[in-house]
Amino acid sequence: MKLTEEQRQAVQAAGSVAVTAGAGTGKTELLSQRYLWHLQQASESVSPLEIVVLTFTEKAAAELRSRIRKAVGNKWPDRSDWLAEVEAAQISTFHSLCARICREHPAAAGQPADFTILDDLAGKLWQQTVLTAAMQELDPSCFDVMDYSEWRPLLETLLDDPVRSQALLAVESEQWREVLAQAQRDRLQQIQQSSDWQAAIEDLSGASWREADALSDQIQQILAWSDTLFDPANSNWQATYDEFIKLKLTQAGSAKNWGSADTAKLLRTQCKVLRDRLRDEESLLSLRPNEADDWNRDQRSRIYEAFETVLKSIDARKRQDRCLDFNDLERGAVRALESEAVRSHYQQRWRYCFVDEFQDTNPTQSQILQALWDPQHLILTLVGDEKQSIYGFRGAATQVFRNWQQQIQQHQGHIVTLSQSFRTHQTLLETINQVFEPVLDPYQPLRSDRQPPHPLPPIQQLVIEPEEKDSLEQARIQEATAIAQQIQTWIQQPLLVWDKPSNQHRPIAYGDIAILCRRRAPLETVYGEVLNQAGIPVLVNGGGSLLETPVGYDLQALLEFLVYPSNDLALATLLRSPAFGLSDAQLYQRAQQGKGWWSHRQERPDPAFAAAIKILEGLLRSRFFESPLRLVQQFDRATGYSAVLASLPQAQRLLADWQALLTFLREQPQAHDLELLLRYWKQLQQAEVVLPRPVLKAGNAVTLMTLHGSKGSEWPVVIIPDLTAKPRSQAETVLFDTELGVALRQPYVKEQAAAYQFFKYRKQQAEDAETRRLLYVGFTRARDLLLLTSPKSAEARSPLDLLAPGLEQAAIQPLDPNSGTEIAVTATLPTADAPLFWQSTAAIAPQYSELSVSAFADYFRCPALFHFRYTQGHPGAIDGEGAGTSDRPPQLGLLVHRALELDLRQPEALKPYCAAEDQDLIPQALQLASCFATEPVYSAVREQAQQREVTLHLELSSGLVLKGRADLVGADWVLDFKTDQQPQPENYQLQLWAYAAALNRPQAAIAWLRHNQLDWIEIEFIPDQAERAAVQLAQGDFDPQPGLCCQYCSYRSICEATSKN
Structure with missing residues (x-):
């Protein structure tokens, strides 16, 4: 791609540069070209390891690394060293950078060296739990100001960003008075200089009349008020303002006295314009300090003390549990970078730093960047667009980008604005510029060379x-x-x-x-x-949360009913869901009986309910020996729930949400106990945790x-x-x-x-x-x-x-x-010789944009297995032969992983993570976990381990995103724990490759805990196979791949390929 002159200025800028990149102006290409420019200019003296690239989501970081990898490979195909270093370079989110600083300097960060990171979901739930205990330490007098129901959301809000909260609570309490007075003066000046005010004053000042009347008196009063109101020396201007906005307009003014009726009417209108213009600003101009402000001042210090008490208590609990959330990572990084030695360490390590989407930066992240920046040694490239700053609710502040632009200019840096759009045609851009020029301040117009495809108004x-x-x-x-x-x-x-x-x-x-x-x-x-x-x-x-989708509500109703069959609301929700499809009229008739629906189901049996009752009774009998996931899958098969979803409008969306919920259930530690799972579900709702819905291709x-x-x-x-x-x-x-x-x-x-x-x-x-x-x-x-x-x-x-x-x-x-007017449509079709580039309007095929690594590994092993398990939600025909190679492998494996993750050594410590029917597995789980902690074969990886339970994200070239968690991560390897009866490394090659690729580690290993065996897995040939599999999945290819794994497959009794094989 040929660079525009504006892009070239940004790419080749000597020293730091702040780039305002408007919508569609090619900022991603600019970032990769600027990266290449630094490598090219510094030649042998720079390494990609000395270049930091920061953004705000894991997906964006993966995309940037992919683009940089491709750009470096195309320009320098023989520089394998640079390509390897790009994989290990700090191209990440701000939170990943903070985690690195905290791990490398735990003492300076005030954090334990072996902390685990709580993701958004786990962090919110953990905080909800400990906040209740922390609030018990508050002084009882706190509740004289606010009750518990007000204190709790307040403290939750403060804890969402502790660094910012501490700063805000420490602000000089009376500073607002000066800011208010200045804001009022500024607004008065804006009113006085506005065109409508000037025109009205001019008309009133030029008015003449024969004899004084009520209108002339009103005009003279308004002109006098106007002079007083805008006099900078008048400290009592609000008294004038109060009188002005209370003005009762006169209807006086005869044609004879004022020359004409139209003249009198115009002057009355202008009087109204002036009064109403001031009334429009009443929410600001009428404000003045009152007695309630004294109360406010006194209570702010109480909130500060309460917040510090709660924060101290929660921090102590986090040190005890050795866990940090994303806010703690930022706080730890800020604390660590207060040390001159730590700052010097990173200033010597990194020579260049890029930040994408800089308009989304919050003040704490800006503080971290400020600590890292030494203008003499670190060159910054900040790319953003203030006009696209839309995440204020997450703490992003537009002022941050402006402040950094000023700093960069003060240190002889460059400010570049990209105005050439490669997205939108010129006519539409000109109209957008006209709309937003008076709406946004400041506003940088965009331009384009592309002509519109039709003469319609854009x-x-x-x-x-x-x-x-x-x-x-x-x-x-x-x-x-x-x-x-x-x-x-x-x-x-x-x-x-x-x-x-x-x-x-x-x-x-x-x-x-x-x-x-x-x-x-x-x-x-x-x-x-x-x-x-x-x-x-x-x-x-x-956007949106799985918990708040139609299928989410149906699944919650099923769990509620299975735990509490007497819950009529849950039962009614189930009966009117796609599973049974009973009408509201039928449910209303049943409700008129005035008795518990389930407990009196056999009284006056209704044929409309018979089939539903039979299915639900079977599920209730199974709940004592089946896992919740199996119960949900049996419910689906018995009712045809997912088949009905497939026939409904927005079937692709409904099915994707349903499959995502099944995956969520499968991955939860509580997935083997109905009551624990339901309690966990409700905790997620109370904490307002968002379970992201899968992104689909339209x-x-x-x-x-x-x-x-x-x-x-x-x-x-x-x-x-x-x-x-x-x-x-x-x-x-x-x-x-x-x-x-x-x-x-x-x-x-x-x-x-x-x-x-x-x-x-x-x-x-x-x-x-x-x-x-x-x-x-x-x-x-x-x-x-x-x-x-x-x-x-x-x-x-x-x-x-x-x-x-x-x-x-x-x-x-x-x-x-x-x-009756329709929007005109004008179209000139291409000539017969020109190909038509349009899509078929055929039915939408099922597509997956996100999958867990384990789910994709199932597809890699056998597409038919994946189809049964994830597309159809089939629970599997466990008949002994197909039951797998270990005794209750999911339950045992989850317990072993939890024991290793939390370093649990005693049975009592592991019991809270274990369903009642699986308590007998605890000794075996602890024994397997202790193998890793004690056996010599694992000593090297134990000593070299840097992180546990690392959440990862890998995007394939097809667009499929894989998500998972790696058990153990070292400097150049990832490791996964397995409890299989027989080691079969070929079954896990894709899984280990995905972990290694996502975390930029060249090696992958499996620790077979039953066998005290450590295997290093060959993963070099997997990438091409994985990409081909992703393409086949997108095409809906679910043909079976018969092989040795068929003898262990729980779907062998219903798979045609198995019987033929």
Whole structure:
């Protein structure tokens, strides 16, 4: 790819550089080329090990490493040393960098040397557990201010980012007063200089009348107030403001006295304009300190003391359990880098540092980078775009990027802005620039050389005007219906779009369209349903939690019923689910009997319930000797649950969520005890833990996604609906301000503290600014055409309201579908000689974008095995022959792994992780675990081990993402523990290769604990086979591969290939 002049300036910049990379401007290519430039300029004197590349997700880090690996290999194919060093280089997330600092300098970090890392899920659950105990140490007087139900969410919020929280609580408590006074003066100045104010004052100042009347008196009063209000020397301006906004407008003013009726009317209107303009700013300009602020000041110190008490208690428990969450890693890194010796160590090790998506950096991460940066020895490349900063709720702050730009300039660095877009055509970009120039500040316009594929307006707006009696939900249904009609029109005409692979125009397909919404709820319940009914294939993608999906609720109901059969709500949920499909009318009739449904199931038996009762009774009998996973699989087979899902709208989404939930169950330590599993499930819900839904490839279907989830993606046509939805508001007990600290809401008072009201005002301003940036992200996902839709509304602070100045400047006129006017579609098809590049509208084939390593290993071993286990959810026909080669291998293996992970030596310590029916396995599990701790054959790996239970992520070239956890990791190897009766290393080659590749380790080994045997596994030839297998999986190839493993397969009695073999 040939670099633009702007890209070349950034790539070849001498010294540090901060790059503002607008949407679609080729920032990833810039990063890889800048990396090559450093290697080329330094030649033999630099190593990839001296270059750090940081980003914010494991997936992004893997993509960057892949691009850099490919770029280095293409430019220097003979530099095998550099290629090897790229694999070992620090190309990672910030959290991985922090973990490295904490492991290499545990004493300086104040952390144990052998800590384990709690991922998001485990960390939230662990914190929920220990917070209850920590709160018992609070001074009882704390609860005079707030009750337990208010203290707990407050402390949870503070613990989400302890470094920031400590800094905010330490802010000078009265600093907000000066900031408020300055903000009010600034706003008054903006009002005075605004065009509408100036025009009104000019009209009133030039007015003349024959005789004084009520209108002339009002005009003179307003002009006097205006002079007083904007006088910088007037310290009592708020008294004038209060009088001004309370002004009762007169209706006086005769035509005879004022020259004409129109003149009098104009002057009355201008009086109203001035008063209303001030009223619009009442939430800021009316604020003044009051008695509640004294109370606020006193309570802030109490919160600080309470937080320190709880934090100290939790830190002590973490040291005892030798575990850290992601926040602890950042805190430990900050603490370690306070040591001059530690800073010097890394400043000598690293010469170049890249940070991608820098607009997502939080203040703590900025502090870490600040400690690492020595301008004389470390060259920075920071790439981001303030206009795409949309993660304020995660702590990201736009001010961080601005501060770093200033620092880099002060040290003779460079500031470069990329403005050439390779995504969007010129006409659409010009319109986007017009919309956001008055909306975002600062705003850097983008440009493009590509011409549009049609003469249509590039941004179109569709407004639905519902009936007065219609609810918001009904208005959304009308809006969704209009969207469906428009999509069908585009497909039938057809609309032309730009095809990037072929570099030419082609007719649109369903897969070229995305509907991006700010909130997830209406995507599935409204837009997806309406489009499905219209025969349009859709796929809901990106974001959301498995626990909050339809299949998640069904699975929870099944677990609830199996543990508590008397739970009528769980039973009703099951009966009306796709498993049984009973109607609400049938359930209502049953409910009228007024008795417990299950306990009285045999009274007046209803044929409609008979089949369900029989199946559920069988499951209840099996619950005493089957694992929860087996029970769920038996439920699926008995009811045809997943088969029904396959016939429903959005089948691909439902089936993917169902399979992901089965995988989740399979991987949980509690998966062998129903009650423990249900308790764990509810703990996840209470902690609001998000279990990510698998990402799917849309194929030829319209993608439905949140605006946040769409970042990094693009489509020819984008639709942004629901633009008049109001933001949710709530009276928060505590408000945090990144500059001013903390303010509390005082209970049972009429007027809240000015500090609290000012913080609330600033929070709303920040949220509105982020909503504007979020809309910018949505607009810039479109390559060819953008459609905005909404019910007609004038809600303040809605997305449409925030965009109003820009839409007006761009002269975007809303189209009313009720008027009979349709959005025109113009298409000129390619000539007969030109190929058509469009996708078939055939049914969507099942696809997997993410799999556990063990699941993919099953596919690698036998696609039919994978199909039975993961696609169909078949529990397997365990009949003795196919039961495997060890006694209850999953249970025993889980216990052994837990004993090794937590260094458990006593039976009592292992019991909490073991179901009641498996207690007899504890002695055997401890004996196998002790083998690794004591046998000489393992001494070398024991001594060289650096990490245990490392979460990993590997993306294959096909796009398939593999996830798993490596048991033990050394400097150049990974190791997995096995408890098999007979060592069969060929069954685990893919698994070990995936672990090694994901963690950039060249060697892999298996410790066979039953045999005191350590095998180093050959993995060199696996990558090509794995890539081929991933392609076959994407194509839906589930043909069996008969072999020796068939004799141990639990599906042998139902597999045709086995019988033929």
